[in-house]
Amino acid sequence: MEMLTxxxxxxxxxxxxxxxxxxxxxxxxxxFGFVGQNGAGKTTAMKLILGLLDADGGEISVNGRPxxxxxxxxxxxxxxxxxxxxxxxxxxxxxxxCFCGEIAGMPKGERKSRSRELLRLVxxxxxxxxxxxFSRGMKQRLGIAQALFCRPxxxxxxxxxxxxxxxxxxxxxxxxxxxxxxxxxxxxxxxxSDVEHICDEIAFxxxxxxxxxxxxxxxRRKRRDTGVELELxxxxxxxxxxxxxxxxxxxxxxRILLKEAKKLPDVLRLIADRNLAILRLERQEAALEDxxxxxxxx
Amino acid sequence: MRAFLKKEWMEWVxxxxxxxxxxxxxxxxxMNPAIAKLTPWMMEALSDSLAKTGIxxxxxxxxxxxxxxxxxxxxxMGAIVFVLLGSGIFPQEYQKGTLIPVVTRGxxxxxxxxxxxxxxxxxxxxxxxxxxxxxxxxxxYFWDNGIAKSxxxxxxxxxxxxxxxxxxxxxxxxxxxxxxxxxxxxxGIVAACYLLGMIPRVSRYLPTKLLEGMPLLQxxxxxxxxxxxxxxxxxxxxxxxxxxxxCFERRRL
Numbered sequence: 001m002e003m004l005t006x007x008x009x010x011x012x013x014x015x016x017x018x019x020x021x022x023x024x025x026x027x028x029x030x031x032f033g034f035v036g037q038n039g040a041g042k043t044t045a046m047k048l049i050l051g052l053l054d055a056d057g058g059e060i061s062v063n064g065r066p067x068x069x070x071x072x073x074x075x076x077x078x079x080x081x082x083x084x085x086x087x088x089x090x091x092x093x094x095x096x097x098c099f100c101g102e103i104a105g106m107p108k109g110e111r112k113s114r115s116r117e118l119l120r121l122v123x124x125x126x127x128x129x130x131x132x133x134f135s136r137g138m139k140q141r142l143g144i145a146q147a148l149f150c151r152p153x154x155x156x157x158x159x160x161x162x163x164x165x166x167x168x169x170x171x172x173x174x175x176x177x178x179x180x181x182x183x184x185x186x187x188x189x190x191x192x193s194d195v196e197h198i199c200d201e202i203a204f205x206x207x208x209x210x211x212x213x214x215x216x217x218x219x220r221r222k223r224r225d226t227g228v229e230l231e232l233x234x235x236x237x238x239x240x241x242x243x244x245x246x247x248x249x250x251x252x253x254x255r256i257l258l259k260e261a262k263k264l265p266d267v268l269r270l271i272a273d274r275n276l277a278i279l280r281l282e283r284q285e286a287a288l289e290d291x292x293x294x295x296x297x298x
Numbered sequence: 299m300r301a302f303l304k305k306e307w308m309e310w311v312x313x314x315x316x317x318x319x320x321x322x323x324x325x326x327x328x329m330n331p332a333i334a335k336l337t338p339w340m341m342e343a344l345s346d347s348l349a350k351t352g353i354x355x356x357x358x359x360x361x362x363x364x365x366x367x368x369x370x371x372x373x374x375m376g377a378i379v380f381v382l383l384g385s386g387i388f389p390q391e392y393q394k395g396t397l398i399p400v401v402t403r404g405x406x407x408x409x410x411x412x413x414x415x416x417x418x419x420x421x422x423x424x425x426x427x428x429x430x431x432x433x434x435x436x437x438x439y440f441w442d443n444g445i446a447k448s449x450x451x452x453x454x455x456x457x458x459x460x461x462x463x464x465x466x467x468x469x470x471x472x473x474x475x476x477x478x479x480x481x482x483x484x485x486g487i488v489a490a491c492y493l494l495g496m497i498p499r500v501s502r503y504l505p506t507k508l509l510e511g512m513p514l515l516q517x518x519x520x521x522x523x524x525x526x527x528x529x530x531x532x533x534x535x536x537x538x539x540x541x542x543x544x545c546f547e548r549r550r551l
């Protein structure tokens with residue numbers, strides 16, 4: 001079942017058309033990567049899904065129900081982590097989470113136990129001081145706890161990793177993967193390695209349109225050629241291969257790159273005939289980054 | 299809405315604003331009778347030096363009126379402090395984006411606006427009662443409040459002025475992007491009322507007239523003379539709060 005559907009959504013601010021015609025859908029229990037350059041309109045799209053902005057055209061539905069501007073009832077299914085989460089500085093993390101639970105109408109006992117459980121999940125259970133002294137990474141983790149508090153069916157994260165150090169990023173990505181069982185995750189980013197680590201499906205947003213979308217594997221396969229890299233043990237054998245096949249390229253010490261994969265059998269035949277010692281033969285994965293650069297036309 | 303009221307209360311208390319506003323109003327409350335009590339002493343101490351400059355001082359008699367005169371002079375100052383402390387209630391949340399998680403969690407915007415307004419009304423009422431109560435108590439102890447006519451009606455009118463101020467503040471801070479804008483809007487309306495007050499025919503309809511308590515106390519004016527400005531203040535307050543709710547509903551957070 002589709003947890004989130006956008007069809008032909010458009011939005012402009014004054015004369016600036018931010019989203020032209022955006023359509024995509026997010027199946028249940030997937031981690032969906034929403035990729036785009038800075039300023040591509042990712043945050044705008046997310047705010048439209050949350051009913052915080054009024055769309056100029058198109059339809060958005062969450063869990064089968066339409067989103068409308070203002071107080072949208074679909075927000076009961078959604079947990080949201082803004083790009084720079086801000087809290088009431090004078091509260092402690094537990095007080096803040098209990099406040100969120102109370103607003104959502106959760107009974108008192110459950111609020112307490114749920115906030116402890118989530119603070120443990122994000123590793124903040126020891127920090128009982130006020131939020132005022134929190135670092136950016138700690139705020140981000142508290143933001144995740146806050147977003148997950150009411151067991152949302154859809155978790156929306158706006159560039160959750162962009163301001164974190166490598167350790168913080170890894171931890172946050174792990175949290176996102178872990179919650180996949182309970183919820184559906186839509187997260188926006190321009191960091192492609194994050195997408196490769198955790199996403200099942202992706203959509204590329206460029207100049208207000210979705211230029212590429214689908215399951216990660218399928219999108220990767222769209223790239224025309226994937227080369228093969230060979231690593232040999234001896235330098236003279238590398239030289240021999242290069243002289244036999246002019247289409248091969250040296251890509252490092254004792255490493256050869258074959259760009260046209262269909263010529264691989266010829267190369268392998270020669271290697272077998274001459275009994276050359278290969279250390280490694282690897283099909284090169286299409287880097288998402290190349291694909292991204294390709295679709296944005298750079 | 300209870301949760302949001304609790305949060306507002308926590309904000310006023312933990313940021314220290316609540317105690318600050320109480321302290322200031324308590325100080326004003328003590329100062330009113332204190333200044334009245336000290337006036338004869340000060341005049342006596344200064345009479346020699348004043349005599350040299352040619353000013354002859356006679357014996358000053360002070361009573362509850364002297365203290366209440368101070369009260370009505372000081373209340374506008376207190377109101378300014380209160381408005382300054384309260385002007386950030388909406389703009390701070392807009393700037394930091396702290397209302398987004400609250401709204402996306404399903405709390406209606408009307409309830410947010412209502413909780414913020416109620417908290418302001420409560421704090422104004424509490425501070426005002428403190429100031430009024432302290433002055434009243436000291437006056438009763440040192441002199442006699444009995445000489446003042448319509449004392450409680452005048453006190454009520456002055457309180458209502460604060461309510462009108464709160465309504466203006468809620469409206470302007472709901473539509474402004476930052477607290478200086480909210481202050482400018484609220485201050486602008488009050489200043490405009492003061493200026494219009496110079497035209498005698500208009501002055502009786504202006505909420506700023508509610509601050510003129512002394513004529514009531516001295517028996518020069520009757521409570522009935524204040525009905526027009528009472529109605530104006532009430533009407534304007536309701537309109538401001540209504541407009542604030544409507545604007546806040548449509549506002550981009």
